[in-house]
Amino acid sequence: xxxxxxxxxxxxxxxxxxxxxxxxxxxxxxxxxxxxxxxxxxxxxxxxxxxxxxxxxxxxxxxxxxxxxxxxxxxxxxxxxxxxxxxxxxxxxxxxxxxxxxxxxxxxxxxxxxxxxxxxxxxxxxxxxxxxxxxxxxxxxxxxxxxxxxxxxxxxxxxxxxxxxxxxxxxxxxxxxxxxxxxxxxxxxxxxxxxxxxxxxxxxxxxxxxxxxxxxxxxxxxxxxxxxxxxxxxxxxxxxxxxxxxxxxxxxxxxxxxxxxxxxxxxxxxxxxxxxxxxxxxxxxxxxxxxxxxxxxxxxxxxxxxxxxxxxxxxxxxxxxxxxxxxxxxxxxxxxxxxxxxxxxxxxxxxxxxxxxxxxxxxxxxxxxxxxxxxxxxxxxxxxxxxxxxxxxxxxxxxxxxxxxx
Amino acid sequence: xxxxxxxxxxxxxxxxxxxxxxxxxxxxxxxxxxxxxxxxxxxxxxxxxxxxxxxxxxxxxxxxxxxxxxxxxxxxxxxxxxxxxxxxxxxxxxxxxxxxxxxxxxxxxxxxxxxxxxxxxxxxxxxxxxxxxxxxxxxxxxxxxxxxxxxxxxxxxxxxxxxxxxxxxxxxxxxxxxxxxxxxxxxxxxxxxxxxxxxxxxxxxxxxxxxxxxxxxxxxxxxxxxxxxxxxxxxxxxxxxxxxxxxxxxxxxxxxxxxxxxxxxxxxxxxxxxxxxxxxxxxxxxxxxxxxxxxxxxxxxxxxxxxxxxxxxxxxxxxxxxxxxxxxxxxxxxxxxxxxxxxxxxxxxxxxxxxxxxxxxxxxxxxxxxxxxxxxxxxxxxxxxxxxxxxxxxxxxxxxxxxxxx
Numbered sequence: 001x002x003x004x005x006x007x008x009x010x011x012x013x014x015x016x017x018x019x020x021x022x023x024x025x026x027x028x029x030x031x032x033x034x035x036x037x038x039x040x041x042x043x044x045x046x047x048x049x050x051x052x053x054x055x056x057x058x059x060x061x062x063x064x065x066x067x068x069x070x071x072x073x074x075x076x077x078x079x080x081x082x083x084x085x086x087x088x089x090x091x092x093x094x095x096x097x098x099x100x101x102x103x104x105x106x107x108x109x110x111x112x113x114x115x116x117x118x119x120x121x122x123x124x125x126x127x128x129x130x131x132x133x134x135x136x137x138x139x140x141x142x143x144x145x146x147x148x149x150x151x152x153x154x155x156x157x158x159x160x161x162x163x164x165x166x167x168x169x170x171x172x173x174x175x176x177x178x179x180x181x182x183x184x185x186x187x188x189x190x191x192x193x194x195x196x197x198x199x200x201x202x203x204x205x206x207x208x209x210x211x212x213x214x215x216x217x218x219x220x221x222x223x224x225x226x227x228x229x230x231x232x233x234x235x236x237x238x239x240x241x242x243x244x245x246x247x248x249x250x251x252x253x254x255x256x257x258x259x260x261x262x263x264x265x266x267x268x269x270x271x272x273x274x275x276x277x278x279x280x281x282x283x284x285x286x287x288x289x290x291x292x293x294x295x296x297x298x299x300x301x302x303x304x305x306x307x308x309x310x311x312x313x314x315x316x317x318x319x320x321x322x323x324x325x326x327x328x329x330x331x332x333x334x335x336x337x338x339x340x341x342x343x344x345x346x347x348x349x350x351x352x353x354x355x356x357x358x359x360x361x362x363x364x365x366x367x368x369x370x371x372x373x374x375x376x377x378x379x380x381x382x383x384x385x386x387x388x389x390x391x392x393x394x395x396x397x398x399x400x401x402x403x404x405x406x
Numbered sequence: 407x408x409x410x411x412x413x414x415x416x417x418x419x420x421x422x423x424x425x426x427x428x429x430x431x432x433x434x435x436x437x438x439x440x441x442x443x444x445x446x447x448x449x450x451x452x453x454x455x456x457x458x459x460x461x462x463x464x465x466x467x468x469x470x471x472x473x474x475x476x477x478x479x480x481x482x483x484x485x486x487x488x489x490x491x492x493x494x495x496x497x498x499x500x501x502x503x504x505x506x507x508x509x510x511x512x513x514x515x516x517x518x519x520x521x522x523x524x525x526x527x528x529x530x531x532x533x534x535x536x537x538x539x540x541x542x543x544x545x546x547x548x549x550x551x552x553x554x555x556x557x558x559x560x561x562x563x564x565x566x567x568x569x570x571x572x573x574x575x576x577x578x579x580x581x582x583x584x585x586x587x588x589x590x591x592x593x594x595x596x597x598x599x600x601x602x603x604x605x606x607x608x609x610x611x612x613x614x615x616x617x618x619x620x621x622x623x624x625x626x627x628x629x630x631x632x633x634x635x636x637x638x639x640x641x642x643x644x645x646x647x648x649x650x651x652x653x654x655x656x657x658x659x660x661x662x663x664x665x666x667x668x669x670x671x672x673x674x675x676x677x678x679x680x681x682x683x684x685x686x687x688x689x690x691x692x693x694x695x696x697x698x699x700x701x702x703x704x705x706x707x708x709x710x711x712x713x714x715x716x717x718x719x720x721x722x723x724x725x726x727x728x729x730x731x732x733x734x735x736x737x738x739x740x741x742x743x744x745x746x747x748x749x750x751x752x753x754x755x756x757x758x759x760x761x762x763x764x765x766x767x768x769x770x771x772x773x774x775x776x777x778x779x780x781x782x783x784x785x786x787x788x789x790x791x792x793x794x795x796x797x798x799x800x801x802x803x804x805x806x807x808x809x810x811x812x
Contacts, residue, residue: 003469004476005649008656012642015635023629032630060466063409064473070410146630223429224438224552228686229421236418243411250414273686276679280634 003058010050010065011285017043018284031143031383033287038380040291051292065289070250072286073138073348075278077251078235080141080159081258082271083150086208089259092157095329095339099157099322100164103343106321107132108172110313118306120367123180127362130176131354131371132314134169136347136379137162138251142283143383144342147390154335158342159255161322166252166349167196173353174247180362192247199246203238203253207260215264227266228273234261249349294376303366307373314374315381318343338389345382346375409464416456416471417691423449424690437549437789439693444786446697457698471695476656478692479544479754481684483657484641486547486565487664488677489556495665498563501735501745505563505728506570509749512727513538514578516719524712526773529586533768536582537760537777538720540575542753542785543568544657548689549789550748553796560741564748565661567728572658573602575755579762580653586768598653605652609644609659613666621670633672634679640667655755700782709772713779720780721787724749744795751788752781 001009021039022032043050051062089096108129115125137158144150144158171192178188211234218230235257242253261267299307319340326336354371357363363371407415427445428438449456457468495502514535521531543564550556550564577598584594617640624636641663648659667673705713725746732742760777763769769777 001650004473005646005656007473008477008480008642008646012639012646015642016639019629019632019635019639023627023632026628060469063466064470067410067413067470071414074414221429222432223425225682225685226425226429228682229425229690232686233418233422233425236414236421240411240414240418244407250411272678273682276631276634276682277687279631280638280679281683284635 001055001057003061006056006058006061007064010056010061013043013050014065014288015281015284018288022284029387031146031387033139033142033146034380034383036284036287037139037290037376037383040288041294041296041376041380042291043288044292045295046291046297062292065285065292068282069286069289070348072278072282072284073251074235074239074254075274076138076142076283076286077255078231078258078261079271079274079278080138080145080150081255081260082262082267082274083145084156084159084259085262086259088151088156089160092153092160092329095157095326095331096160097164097325098328099325099339099343100161101168102325102328103135103161103318103322103340104133104165104168104172106324107314107317110317111310114309114313124362124364124367126176127357128310128367128371130169130173131350131357131363132310132317132346132374133165133172134346134349134353135162135165135318135343136251136345136349137342138347139345139379139382140342140386143386147387149390153331154338154342157326157329157331157339161325161339161343163252163255165343166249169349169353170196170248173356177356177360180360195245195247199241199248199253200256202245203241203256203260207256208263211260212264215261215266219266219269225273227269228277231257231261231266231270231274232277251348290376290379294372296373299369299373300366303369303373306366306370307377310370311374311377314346314378315344334389338386341382341385341389344385345379347379350375407461407463409467412462412464412467413470416462416467419449419456420471420694421687421690424694428690435793437552437793439545439548439552440786440789442690442693443545443696443789446694447700447702447782447786448697449694450698451701452697452703468698471691471698474688475692475695476754478684478688478690479657480641480645480660481680482544482548482689482692483661484637484664484667485677485680485684486544486551486556487661487666488668488673488680489551490562490565490665491668492665494557494562495566498559498566498735501563501732501737502566503570503731504734505731505745505749506567507574508731508734509541509567509724509728509746510539510571510574510578512730513720513723516723517716520715520719530768530770530773532582533763534716534773534777536575536579537756537763537769538716538723538752538780539571539578540752540755540759541568541571541724541749542657542751542755543748544753545751545785545788546748546792549792553793555796559737560744560748563732563735563737563745567731567745567749569658569661571749572655572755575759576602576654579759583762583766586766601651601653605647605654605659606662608651609647609662609666613662614669617666618670621667621672625672625675631679633675634683637663637667637672637676637680638683657754696782696785700778702779705775705779706772709775709779712772712776713783716776717780717783720752720784721750744792747788747791747795750791751785753785756781 017039018036021035025035026032111129111132112125115128144155174192175189179185219227235254238253238257239250242248243250322343323336323340326339358368423445424442427441431441432438517535517538518531521534550561580598585591625633644659644663645656648654728749729742729746732745764774
C-alpha cells in the first residue's frame, strides 16, 4: 500500500470506530465522547497499535493523524465559541475568575505537597504541581453540548474559567522557567503578560469591529463555500496568533474566533458547515488520537501507582479549587460541584507542560509517564462524572422492587 | 514554530489564496478552478515554495498537504457521482465507450509516433504514448459543476468515458509491464481484467442492495453527523477497494461510491455536509497541491521544448480520439468537440504512469519532466477551453463599433 492508501485505511477505521463506540455508549446513557476516548485507547499501542500495523510502512502516519486530530480540537473550541455570545461570557465573570484562579492554585499546591511527600526536591515537586494546573475544557464543552447545557450558567462559567485558567497557568509556567533558569522573573512575567494583553486586545478589537464587515463582504461574493472557508481561515489565524503572539494555547484562540463569529449574521451559514467538517471528520480523529498516544500495557508498576495517586490529587485539586471558586462566585453548592467536575479534564496544555518538564530535566521519566496517564484518566472520567453531576436525584428504589427498563 | 503551527500557517495561506484566486478568475468569466491551479503554481517551488519557507522545519509538511489534497480529489469525485443517477450514466454508454476507448488509443498512437520521430527506441516511445493515455476528469467535472452542465449529455458521456478510459489505460499498462518484463501477457491481462470485474461487480452489488439499507439504518441512529460520517467511511472504503481489489484509480472508486449514494434518500443530508468539507477545506488544498508539485523555474530549455511538443500531441490526441468517439456515438460535431476538450486534462493516473516509467527506466529524466509538465498544462488549459467550447457563438463585432463593457 502507498502511504496515502495507508492513511485512507487508518482514517476509515478511526471514523468507523469512533462513531460506533460513540453510539454504543449513548445507548448506555453516557456522552459519546467517552466511547470515542475508550475505543481510541483500544486502537492505540495498548492493544491494536493502529498506526504501526504490519502493513503500515509510513513512519509519519501517526504524526499526520495526530495533526488532523489537533485540527479537530481547534474546530471543537471554535464551535463552542460559536454557540455562545460575548455577553453570555461576561455575565459570570466573577465566578469564572474565582473558579479559574483557584482551580489552578489548589492543584498546584496539592501537586507540590504530593511531590514533597514522595521525597522529590522542591523544584521538581513544584513542577509536578504546575503540570496538574492546566484544565482543558474541550472534553467538558463537548459533553455539555451533547447535554444541551453549554449555555447553562455552569457551561458559561466553565468556558470563562478556562480562559482565566489558561492565562494563569501560562503565566506561572513562564515565571517558573524564567526563575529556574536564573532569569529575571519580573521582566519575564511582564513580557508574558504584555503578549497576552496584546493578543487578547487585538483579536477582540479585530473581531468586534472588522470581522463583521469582512464576513458580510465575503458572504456577498459568489465563492463556493465562501463564508465557511473564510471562517476556517479566521479560525486558523486566531489559533496561530494565540500561540505566536499571545504565547497562549491555540484552542484559546479558536474559541475566541468562534465567539467573534457568534455575533455575525453569517453564523447561520457557518455553523452547519463547520459542524459537518468537525463532527463528520476531524473531531472523531481528535478523540481517537488521544488514545493512540497512550500505552497502558507498558506502564511499570511504580508508574501505575504514581499515575493513580497523581490522578486522584489532580481530580480533588480541581473539584475543590474550582468548586470553592464557584461558591465564592455565588454559585450554589450543586452548581459549584458541577463546575469543579467540568474543570477536571486536562489536555494539550498539561501535555505541553509535561513535555517541557521532561526536556528541562524538571520531571523524571516515571513522573512524566504518570502525568500523561493522569491527562488521559481525567479526560476519560470527566464525561461520565459531569453527566452524573447533572443527573436529577432519583427517588430511592423500593426494596425488592423491580428495576425498570426503558 | 512547532510542526503543527507550520501546518496551520500553510493551510491558512492555501485556503485564502485558493478562494481569493478562484473568486478573481470568476470575475473574468473563467471557472474558479483555473485560478486555484494558477495560484498553486505561484505558491509552489516556481516562485514562493510555500512548504519550504525559511521557518518551515517540518520535512513532512509537503507530504501532509499532498495527502490532504488527495483526500480532496476523492471527495470531489464522490460529489460528481452524487450529483448523478446510475441511470443517467448508462444512457450514453455507446458514446462513452467509443470516446473512452479512442480517447486512449489515439493519444497512445500519437505519443508512440512522436517518440519514434524524436529517435527514441520503440519500447520507450510506446511508454511515452501510454503516459499520454490517461484522462483525469476531476478538473472537467468541477468545471461542468460550476457551469451547471454536469448532468448535460456531454457531462454524462464524459463521466462514463472516464471509466472506460481508466479501465483501458490500466489494462494496457499492465500488459505492457508484463510483456516488457518477460511475463506472459495473456495471463497477466486476464488477471487484471478479473480484478476489475470483481471490484466493479462487488461494489455495484453492495451499493445497490446493501448500501440503501445500511444508510437508512444509520440515519435513524442518534449519532452526531452520523449519515455524513457513514458516507465518508464508504467513500474511503470504495477508494481503497478500487486500488487494492480492482487495481484501478481510487477516484474511480469514490466516484462509484457517490453514484451509489445518489440513489438513497439520505443523499439530501449527505450532500450539503460533504460539500462543506470538500469545498470549504479539502478541495482547495487539492488544486493548490497540484501547483506545489511543479517547478517551472528549473525546467531546462530542452525540457521546455519537449513539454510543449508533448502537450500539443496530448491535447490533439484526446480531442481527435474522443471527438471521433463522440461522433461514432452519435453526438453532433459541436458536442463531440466539447467531449474531446473535456477529456484533455490528465491527472493522477498520468503521474503514476510517468513515475512507474522513471522507476523502470522506461522514461528518461527529461521525458519524465516533460510528461509532468504536460499533466499540469493540460490541467490548466482544460477549464478555459471547456468553457469556451460551451460558449454561444456571438455575432461578429461591427467594424469600428465600440466595445461594450458590462
